[in-house]
Amino acid sequence: MFQKHSRTILTLYNTPEEATEAMNALGEYLHRLAAQHRSASGDDLLSASVQRQEAAEMSDEDIVAMARLLLIAGHETTANQIGLAVLALFEHLALLREDPTLAASAVEELLRYQSIARTSMSRVAIADVPLPGGQTIRSGDGIVLAIKSANHDPDFLPEPDDLDIRRTARGHVAFGYGVHQCVGQAPARLELQIALTELLRAFPDLRPSRPLEETRLRDSTAVLGLWELPVTW
Numbered sequence: 188m189f190q191k192h193s194r195t196i197l198t199l200y201n202t203p204e205e206a207t208e209a210m211n212a213l214g215e216y217l218h219r220l221a222a223q224h225r226s227a228s229g230d231d232l233l234s235a236s237v238q239r240q241e242a243a244e245m246s247d248e249d250i251v252a253m254a255r256l257l258l259i260a261g262h263e264t265t266a267n268q269i270g271l272a273v274l275a276l277f278e279h280l281a282l283l284r285e286d287p288t289l290a291a292s293a294v295e296e297l298l299r300y301q302s303i304a305r306t307s308m309s310r311v312a313i314a315d316v317p318l319p320g321g322q323t324i325r326s327g328d329g330i331v332l333a334i335k336s337a338n339h340d341p342d343f344l345p346e347p348d349d350l351d352i353r354r355t356a357r358g359h360v361a362f363g364y365g366v367h368q369c370v371g372q373a374p375a376r377l378e379l380q381i382a383l384t385e386l387l388r389a390f391p392d393l394r395p396s397r398p399l400e401e402t403r404l405r406d407s408t409a410v411l412g413l414w415e416l417p418v419t420w
C-alpha cells in the first residue's frame with residue numbers, strides 16, 4: 188500500500204490531485220498507526236514521537252509529516268539504489284566476490300557513480316557566496332545544485348566516468364551537503380553494504396540473464412531506479 192502511494196508521490200508525471208490524494212492516504216494510515224502507538228507504546232521511532240507529543244513538543248501533524256517523509260525517503264531510495272548498484276557492479280562482481288572487505292569502498296563509489304538522486308537540489312542563497320572561479324552567487328539568488336555533475340567532476344576525482352570500487356570516493360555528494368544532508372545516510376550505507384555482501388554470498392554465480400544494454404532505467408520518478416534486472420546463477 189505505501190509502495191503504491193509513495194510511487195504516485197514521486198512520479199514526475201502525476202497531477203496535483205493524484206499527488207494530494209496519495210499524500211492524504213499515507214497521512215491517514217500513519218495517523219491511525221500513531222494512535223495505535225499511543226495506546227501500546229514500544230521501543231520504536233513512532234512511540235518516541237508520540238511521547239514527545241504528550242510533552243507538547245510535537246503536534247499530530249508534525250508526527251504524520253515526519254513519519255511520511257521517513258517512510259518515502261527511507262524506502263524508495265535504498266531499495267532502488269541496490270538495483271542500480273548491482274547493475275553497475277556486474278562487471279566488477281568478481282573483484283568484490285574475491286575481496287568482500289571492498290564492500291565499504293564499493294558502496295561509496297557506487298553512490299558516487301550512479302545515485303538514485305537524479306533530480307537536482309534547489310536552494311536560495313541567504314548571503315553573497317564568492318566562488319573560486321571568480322563568480323559570485325548573490326544573496327537571494329535561486330541555485331540549482333546538480334548532484335550528478337558534481338559527482339562526475341574531474342576536479343573532484345580522476346576518470347570520473349569510470350567505476351572503480353577500489354578507490355576512495357569519500358566526499359561525493361550523493362547524500363547532499365550541509366545542514367539538510369540526508370539524515371538516513373548511515374543506515375543507507377549499512378543496508379547497501381549488507382545487501383551487496385549477502386547477495387554475493389548467497390549467489391556466488393550471480394550474473395545477468397540478458398544483455399545489460401537491454402536494462403531499462405525507470406526515469407519517470409524523482410528517484411532513479413530499474414524496472415527490472417533479470418538475473419541467473
Ligand code: HEM
Pocket residue numbers: 256257260261262264265268302303304308360361362363364365366367368369370371372374375
Ligand atoms: C541510497 C540511499 C539514499 C540516498 C542516495 C539519499 C539521498 C538524499 C539526498 C540527496 C537528500 C537531500 C539532501 C539535501 O537537500 O542537501 C536526502 C535527504 C533526506 N533523506 Fe536521504 N537518501 C538515501 C536514503 C535515505 C534513508 C534510508 C532515509 C531514512 C531512513 C533518508 C531520509 C532522508 C530525509 C528525512 C531527508 C531530508 C533531510 C532534510 O531536509 O533535512 N534517506 N537524501
